[in-house]
Amino acid sequence: MKSWKVLTILLFAAAGVFREVTPLGGVFELRLRSFTTPLNRDIDGLCCSLNESDCRTKCTPKFRICVKNYQVTIDPSGGCFFGETLTEVLQFNSGGGSAGKSSNLFHFPFNFRWPGTFSLIIEAFQPNPPSTSSSSNSTHRLLTRMAIQQYLDISESWKSREWNSTLNNTLKYDYRVRCLPDYYGEACDKTCRPRDDKFGHYTCDQDGERRCLEGWRGEYCEVAICTPGCLHGSCSTPSTCDCHSGWEGSTCSSCTRYPGCKHGRCTKPYSCECDEGWGGLFCNQDLNYCTNHRPCLNGGTCFNTGQGSYTCECLGGFGGADCEVVKDLRNNTCWCENGGVCKTTTLGLICDCPEPFTGPNCRSTPQSTLAQCPCLNNGTCTSTSPPACLCPPQTHGPLCSILDPTPLNFNICATAPCANGATCTSTTTPHEFTCKCRPGFTGSDCSEKCDATCGLLIETEELKQELSTQHVVFVIVVSVSTPLMILIAVAVVILLKKKKEEERRRNDQVARVQNERNAARDFGNSGGGGNGGSGEKYGIVNSLNNNKKLSNLDLSRFNQQQFSKGPLCSYPSPSSPTPTTTATSYTTNLLPPHSPLLLDPYNPPPNNSTKQQNSPLAPPTPAVILNKFDLVYDLNLATEV
Structure with a gap:
């Protein structure tokens, strides 16, 4: 506890020292411009120079300045709340003008809200020479005392005042109150310190409001203004854009694709959404090889057959996996007459006809040119009139332009008679072929559109056969497994x-x-004989009543044990007189010991024997005799115990 008290005292002491050496808020300033004493006398009428009688020597005053809180009646002896100072001897010009010296300016700082009012006390003293003794034994003599109270607003402007005493002493002075640097407001209670560091980037206006430097915003101008359009980023300095994870670009508007994403794009960071025809985690699995690579050459038709695989259907005259191989034109030539040459184009094999022949097979020619005897295919023009062509073997026609249809120079499928990408198969008979149509087309040349399944008839039959086999297998499995499951259940x-x-x-x-x-x-x-024996038997009955689930074997054992001791009756104690013949007659009525009987002490039978009631030796009224089956429940309930 002592250590805490010491620490508290030190903190208050430090706060007091800080208040003295570090002015906060504002400052009251006083400037003494002049002080004149025409009579050169003090307030008591004595000369400033005690050795003179005519008071010719000028006074050399010292001043006490006290600034305190506003008082209606000023007490000059009280404490100075704003501050107090004692000056050295101040020299003023003899003409009463301003001294104009910095030593005549006094500062009274404060670290609280300026209240708007104050009280000011200015006292002028004439110091006594050390060798001179006065009647008052004082080292100073009062020349004059001035005390005022005023309302004063915060301002940089000086307010000039003049004060005259009864001895014609005149004091001219100025005062003002202003805020210290970094303090603003009507009471100097608003702080604003310009800064340009990590805690803020701003200046202060005349009202103490923060004005952010260019490129900064926020309450303390601590937030940098990023590059315009910076969507998914931040910045620590103005006009920059540092992207968040998963974004890139000058404005962080583009998402970053998943690493290794080849043929895809992203709509959110680290995603890979595949382009059309591509699949897989990295979009590197080609699902549409034909579109992406166009591998079939020379007008071949490409068909996707799986991931990264394809087949090319080549035009006549071409072969190979990509239709890159030109086949032997002897087997794949088109049917060109009159010297036409079969050429390969993107449209297939066509005839390049010589002049003057035209048409798909170079058959057409102007009539005027027939007389010129342009024999083709190595035909020989005769000198007859008109001239005629002598055709070599396997050619015929007026100009030997017609080739005989042999397997060496004709293939009907080379003319692409099958439409819509159908597969053409030539037969051994010239000019005959068959077309295998693609789904959705039909006809001898697959030129007619139909239902999408009409081209799958053969495949459907095969599929039906396959499905029939599968159905048989399924029926066999179900027929065998169902009885087996039933047997197991x-x-x-x-x-x-x-x-x-x-x-x-x-x-x-x-x-x-x-x-x-x-x-x-x-x-x-259970107890002994006599009444105790009767209690024993009653206890047995109660026990049997409480344990109602006894078997016949249990009851037999119970009867043998009880009736071997005597009948289940209660008699007087041995101290009673010996039973008479009446008693003997009573006992002979008892059942044999092998007849299992139980007594119910709580339900006595009705009294039908007068003889027994009148007999002094008769035993107490016996309890009702119950058969053992009256106390034992069905053995089937034995398991409920």
Whole structure:
């Protein structure tokens, strides 16, 4: 506790020192311009120079300045709340003008809200020479005292005042109150310090409001203004854009693709959404090889057959995986007459006809040119009139332009007779072929559109055959497995029933043993003869009533034990007189010991024997005799114990 007290005292002391050496808020300033004493006398009428009688020597005053809080009646002896100072001897010009010296300017700083009012006390003293003794034994003599109270607003302007005493002493002075640097407002209670560091970037206006430097915003101008359009980024310096994770670009507007994404794009950071025809995690699995690579050359048709695989259907005269191989034109030439040459184009094989022949097979020619005998295919022009062509073997026609259709120079499929990408198969018969149509087309040349499944008839038949086989297998499996599952279920049910029956038997056995033990315990706990014997038997009955689940074997044991001791009746004690013949007659009415009877002490039978009522030796009224089956429930309930 002492250490805490010491620490508290030190903190308050430090705060007091800080208040003295560190002015906060504002400052009250006083400037003494002149002080004149025409009579050169003090307030008591004495000369400033005590050695003179005519007071010719000028006074050399010192001043006490006290600034305090506003008082209606100023107390010059009280404390100076704003501050107090004692000056050295101040020299003023003899003409009463301003001294104009910095030593005549006094500062009284404060670290609280300026209240708007103040009280000012200015006292002028004439110091006594050290060798001179006065009647008052004082080192100073009062020349004049001025005390005022004023309202004063914060301002940089000086307010000039003049004060005259009764001795014609004149004091001219100026005062003002202003805020210290970094303090603003009507009471100098608002702080604003310009700064340009990590805590802020701003200047201060005349009202103390923060004005952010260019490129900064926020309450303390601590937030940098990023590059215009910076969507997914931030900045620590103005006009920059540092992208967040997963974004890139000058304005962080482009997402970063998943690393390794080849043929894809992203709509969010680190994603890979594949372009059309591509798949896989990295969009590197070609799902549309034909579109992406166009591998089939020379006008071949490309078909996608799987991931990264394809087949090319080539035009006549071309072959190879990509239709890049030009086949032997002897087997794939087109049917050109009159010297036409079969050429390969993107449209297939066409005839390049010589002049003057035209047409798909170069058959057409002007009539005027026939007389010129332009024999083709190595035909020889005769000198007959008109001239004629002598054709070589396997050619015929007027100009030997018709080639005989042999396997060496003709293939009907080379003319692409099948439409819509169908597959052409030539036959051994010239000019005959068959077309295998693609799905959706039909006709001898596959030129007719039809239902999308009409081209799949053969495949459908094969599929039906395959499905029929699958159905047979399925039926066989179901036929075999269903009875097997039924047998397993029946076996499980039988096993569960046997297990439940075994548990029931075991519970019955446990119940029997427990009943036996309870009966034996009750028999052993019953009393002796006489009335006690009767209590024993009553206890046995109660025990049997409480354990109602006794078997026939238990009851037989119980009867043998009880009737071997005597009948279940209660007689007087041995101290009673010996029973008479009446008593003997009574006992002969008892049942034999092998007839199991139980007594119910709570329900006595009706009194039908007058003789027994009048006999002094008659035993108490016997209890009702109950058959053992009246106290034992069905053995089937034994398991409920």
